[in-house]
Amino acid sequence: MGGAAILSMFFGLLKTKYAALLFGAYGVGMIGGFAAVMGVASAIATLGIPASSVRKLAKAHLIDDYTEVGRIAVTLKRACVVSGLISMLILMLMSNNLSQVTFQTDKYGIDICIIALAIFFMNLGLGNIALLQGLRKVADVARVTVFTAFIGTLVTIILYHSIGERAIAPALACVALLQLGFSELLVRKLSLEKVYVSWVHSSVEAASLSRLGFSIMFSALSASGVSYITVLLISREYGLASVGINNAAFALSGMFVGFILNAMSTDYYPRLSEQVGNNRAMNSQVNEQTEIGILLSLPGLLGTLIFAPQLVDIFYSEQFQPAVELIQLFILGCFSRIIAWPIGFVMLALDRAKLFLVTEVLFFSLQIVIIYYFLHFFNLSGVALAYAIIFLLLIFWNFLVARRLTGFSWEVGPLKLxxxxxxxxxxxxxxxxxxxxxxxxLLFLILLGTSSFCLFEISKRLGSEHALSKFLRRIFCQRL
Incomplete structure (x- = not known):
């Protein structure tokens, strides 16, 4: 999954580069506005049901209960269709108002309607991906990710070139449709047991999924809500061009962290869920995932810090150079996020929905408050500083919660790292x-030394027979 996420990230940066050259910082800020609306709407539309179904599918698949897998699959499909349709209609009815709030004009009402259609496609696609994840079809999830990113980039660039800024919403809808289409093809290849499920049973099962799903929805809604409110605060204070600069800094600082967290949520969450009831095994998984996350992300974080001015020019343009200072602060937040993320999954795996909900709402609400005040004192840097502070606090909170739930403690290795x-x-x-x-x-030597250290440490954890370990032995002629 890591490789698929890297390719997806790369294609996403290509789209952004083209938009930066064609539309400038203002256009990239507009893309950020539409993406923020889509993020909030998508979080509400799913009700968290796709994410919560992964856990139940993983458990049923582990004990070879194919009848239960079939029942969950039918319920998941129905829930995604119904919630997607309702969300699409509500968003269409609110389109002019949302356009006014987001862009201070109602002329983008039609574009919001197109975003509503994209939400419906995305909802169905996320349901398919959840089914693949729950059945541990990681390779298929990777194929969906790469295909959608590659074809979606081509379609987006063509639309941008042909229509201009008004192509932003149609491009987002096309990408969502591509994800749905390809994921549907792969789901239909699964040998799922044919099970009759009444709509009454589906309703009961969907309600059960939504109990944890409601908390996951609020988690996603909190995160996307912060993004949306941040867009509103920045655009009202400094304009859409500043939104574009902030988004550029956030995207570049988190590009390596993004693929690690994506891979973590795809593979790590089902593995952790399988260990429920065995606290020692769960704690070992968290420690292991923390180490791997740091080792994978550290070279990328340092490289982003060192080459930030060049990266801004490569992936955006000279107009985005103010983003360099923001990147430095965002990097600190990204490193804290890598540490906080694996511990946070303990609450999800143990089905502690209310506790997870309280944590997410509390910290994201605090982040909005900090952003609001920091924007006045530190300008755009206040957003990045708030991001760093909030995830540092989240590390300590998640640690205390996990310690109470499973007796968790960091081992010496992860702490030193x-x-x-x-x-x-x-x-x-x-x-x-x-x-x-x-x-x-000096910076180059630090980057080279750190990257070598991380590479060797990863190879040790993979074992001497792994292809990476053999490759390193051939290069350095020594036993790892």
Whole structure:
């Protein structure tokens, strides 16, 4: 999944690069506005049912209960269709009002209606992906991700070139339709047991899924709500061009973290759910995932810090150079997120829906408050600073919660790795701020040394017979 996420990220950056050159910071800010609306609407439309069904599917699949798998699959499909249709209609009715709130004009009402259609397609597609995830069809999920990203990028670029800024909403709808179409093809290839399920039973099962799903929905809604409110606050204070600059900084700082978290939610969550009832095994999984997350992300985070000015030019344009300062603060938040994320899944795996809901709502509400005040004191940098602070606090909160639920504690290895990684990040930031003549050479050596260390540590965890370990032995002629 990691490779698929990298390719998806790469194609996404290509789309953004074309938009940056064609529309400038204002156009990228407009894309951010539509994406924020879509994020909020999608979070509500799913009711969290696709995500919560992954857990039940994984459990049924583990004990080879194919009848239960078939029942859940039917219920999942029906729930996604119904909730998708209702959400689409509501969004269409509110289109002019949402356009006025988001863009201070109602001329984008038609575009919001197109976004509503995209929400329906996306809802069905997410249901298919949840089914594939629950049955551990990780390779199929990767295929959906890569295909959608590749074809979606081509279609988006063609639409941008042909129609201009008014192609933003149609492009988003086309991408959602592509995801639905390809995921549907792969789902139909599954050998699912044919099970009759009445609509009454589906309603009861959907209600059961929605109990945890409601919390997951609120989690997604909180995250997308923060994005949407951030867009509103920045656009009213500094304009849509500043939204584009902020989004550019956030995207570049999180591009390596994004694929790691995506892979984590795809494979790690079902594995963790399978260990429910065995606290020692669950805690071991969290520690292991924390180490792997840090080792995979650290070279990318340092590379982003060091080459931020060049990356902004490559993936955006000279107009986006103010994003460089924001990237430095976002990187600190991304590192904290890598640590907080694996522990947070403990609540989901244990079906502690209310606790998970309280955590998400509390911290995202706090983030909005911090952003609101920090925007006045620190300008755009306030958004990035708020991001770093909130995920640092979330680490401590998730640790305390997991410790109470499973007796969790970090092992010596992950703790040492956290402290070492944070020290390296702070050292790089300090050297960048010095802007000395020899800084470039020193930064390159730090990046090279850190990347080598992470590569060898990952190879140790993979085992001596893994292809990466064999490759390193051939290069360095030594036993790992």
């Amino acid at each position: 956290m402290l070492l990684s944070l020290s390296v990040i702070l050292l790089v930031l300090f050297i960048i701020k010095l802007d000395a003549y020899s800084s470039d050479i």
